[in-house]
Amino acid sequence: MYKIIHDKDEMIIRFEKDLVDGETLSRFLSHINLQSMLKKSAGGDASARLRARSHLAALPTGIALLRDPSLNKGSAFTLEEREALGLTGLLPPRVHTLDEQVQRILENLRKQSTDIERYVYLIALQDRNKTLFYRVLLDNIEELMPIVYTPTVGQACLQFGHIFRRPRGIYITARDKGRVAELLGNWPFNDIKVIVVTDGERILGLGDLGADGMGIPVGKLALYSVCAGIHPSLSLPVTLDMGTDNARLLNDPLYIGLQHPRIRGELYDEMLEEFILAVQQVFPGCMIQFEDFANRNAFRLLQQYRDQVCCFNDDIQGTAAVTVAGIFSALRITGGDLKEQRFLFLGAGEAGLGAGELLVSALVDAGLSLDEARRCCWYVDSKGLIVKSRTDLSGHKLLYAHDHPPIADFHTAVETLKPQAIIGVSGQPKRFTPEILETMARINERPIVFSLSNPTSKSECTAEEAYTWTEGRAIFASGSPFDPVVIKGRKLYPSQGNNVYIFPGVGMGVMASGAVRVTDEMFLVAAKVVAGEVSDADLEYGRVYPPLPRIREVSLAVAVAVAEVAYREGLAAKPKPDDLAEYIRGLMFEPEYQTYI
Structure with missing residues (x-):
């Protein structure tokens, strides 16, 4: 095993035995390409020759190399690498590409x-x-x-x-x-x-x-x-x-x-x-x-x-951001104004209350007072509608205890409050019944139905149920993935409200800027960015989140926006690069094999 010591002034790299394992070396290889060293070495660069020789001496060889998951390339080791690193005969003779x-x-x-x-x-x-x-x-x-x-x-x-x-x-x-x-x-x-x-x-x-x-x-x-x-x-x-x-x-x-x-x-x-x-x-x-x-x-x-x-809670803040992003996208379909929406949550745990808090921030940004914004968000927990007359409430639930007669069940709450969106974060399966979905469809031309509980076995309803009982008019998102559904000859693609749209980009933005804190504003801008990455064509197919194959583009956009918040708010410990997007793109790990010789 070897330790990499990098002298920033002299750009000399030294390897010392028995101090650290091969995966640290792998990280070094991901940032400093040996091929570049060898080219400089061929051109007479003595320092490059020293680095290249040190690198080759540091690599484990033979079985030890094949057993190191960070360095192992399996059948992709070239013939030259096999010969130099003691692998000849230990691998099948054909060299394969990564593809x-x-x-x-x-x-x-x-x-x-x-x-x-x-x-x-x-x-x-x-x-x-x-x-x-x-x-x-x-x-x-x-x-x-x-x-x-x-x-x-x-x-x-x-x-x-x-x-x-x-x-x-x-x-x-x-x-x-x-x-x-x-x-x-x-x-x-x-x-x-x-x-x-x-x-x-x-x-x-x-x-x-x-x-x-x-x-x-x-x-x-x-x-x-x-x-x-x-x-x-x-x-x-x-x-x-x-x-x-x-x-x-x-x-x-x-x-x-x-x-x-x-x-x-x-x-x-x-x-x-x-x-x-x-x-x-x-x-x-x-x-x-x-x-x-x-x-x-x-x-x-x-x-x-x-x-x-520097910390955050993904169940509270990440789920909140992906929920709010979905709401922003859904309103592009309904044409509704955020300030005029009423949101009814089934479940008042960390996911639901976190989403409510971020929604309130978005509503305040849209021009409502804090009290007005909170009046847009209603909750039903295991004991019914959260209202001021209840004596069993504590913590964040008290912020959403509105003046209203008690209501014992969710269906009655839907009938009474007439929400534009119902958001399931209860962890209780099948709670969005056909009757509830039919009621939402009667109240709204395009009802918003988010069934976000995970895993699939806990989902408040399936995509097929949401579309079937609303005659294909529901704007649906779920916590776990569902297959496309054909309703009246139209194929709809349900969206997965996956926190993966949020937390990786937030983490990259924090890392790139050296942010010392993670703020709610970062999650709100992340939600806006994710919604902005949804195309009109996506919306036509019923999607309220970008397709997953675009996740790296989306995460890059989120990271840039989050880093911008850190710089604007004085939370960044690193100097701001001239081209922030290009800088962050350059930090992104690409799973490609390194050339060892």
Whole structure:
């Protein structure tokens, strides 16, 4: 193993044995192309010759090289590379291109009989050849997004201990109290820019999955790399294993976490604080993304730390931004004015209340007062419509407790309030019944129906149900993907309100500008950018989000807008480049093989 030391003044690179692993070297190779070194060397550049020779000496050889997923190219190693790096005879004789390898992977992937088998196959690929993994994913994002993320990642988390192959990320438990910084220091890279952390208490709509929730941070960070081009070595998945109250896991001999009831109270808070402080110590300037924390902790942790460190909660702010982006797009179809809309949410957890807060910001921008903006957003929770006369309300729910007679059920609330949009974030399947959808269609010429709960099994209604019971007039979006639906001879393409349109671009914008905080304004501009990337042709087909194959373009636009906010608000720690878009484009990781010789 080797450590790369870069003297910025003399531009000399030295490699020292036994200090860091091959993946750090891979990151070096992604930024400094050996081919360029060799060309300079041929031209008489002594410094380039030194760097090229050092590089070749540093590479692992033989089986060690083939077993390093960051450096391995498999059958794509050239004959020259095989000879120089001790690979001759260890590989089949034919040299394949990256494209041919992609073809092989897709052929075998599509032969798998279930989505969870396809998930395991892709994770195994990531374990042996990261470049190929990210190439396959980037070139086939529409097909494979449901495999590496929702809905299949939910099933993977449910079975995580049973399909476990190779550890990824850092696991922190209460028994590590006082040494969290030491644990983070065990990670082989010291330049981490993005951490996704979960405590596993509210994984999607599946509940408390404890340490098995690690599948979510791992999946999210893969999407950071694929969608926004953040290099994989700059990110770190973390699970805070505070136990679990899931009886099935407590009795499962293959569960990967500690089998004790979930820790709460003072010790929990102390562990969170130590983790936050340790990140600042070990990875200065790193952005922290909170993921799938339960409502009881999500809001208060965000409130506690958002003005202290660079952090955000994707379930609150990312979901909010993608929801608001969908609303902006939908209004291009209905022709409605944002200020004149009434939004009725089914569910008043972190996703719903987060979306309401961002909608309120957009409504205030549109000219309403804060009170007027909040009156546009109504909520039904498990006990009925949220109104002022209820005595069981607390926290953010109180902000949306309006003067109104109590209403016990969602259908009556729709009939009474006559909303232009219903937004499902309840985690309860089939709650948008045919009667509710028919009522929405009677009230509105083009009803907006967002069924955002994940995974598919928790969706408030399917795309086919939404279109069928509104005679094809619904403007539909969902949290998990649905196939196109033909209604009255017209083919409609339901949109997936996937946070992937938001968080990767936000992360890239924060990283590129060196932003010291993540603000609500960044998420509002991200929502506007995503809506602006939806074409008129997309809207004709019923889409309210851009097609996934355009995700890198969308993420770049989001990153630029977010970075602009950071510079405008004085939050950027890095100098502003002359051409911000070109600068960020240059940072984007491209999964291509490096030339080693």
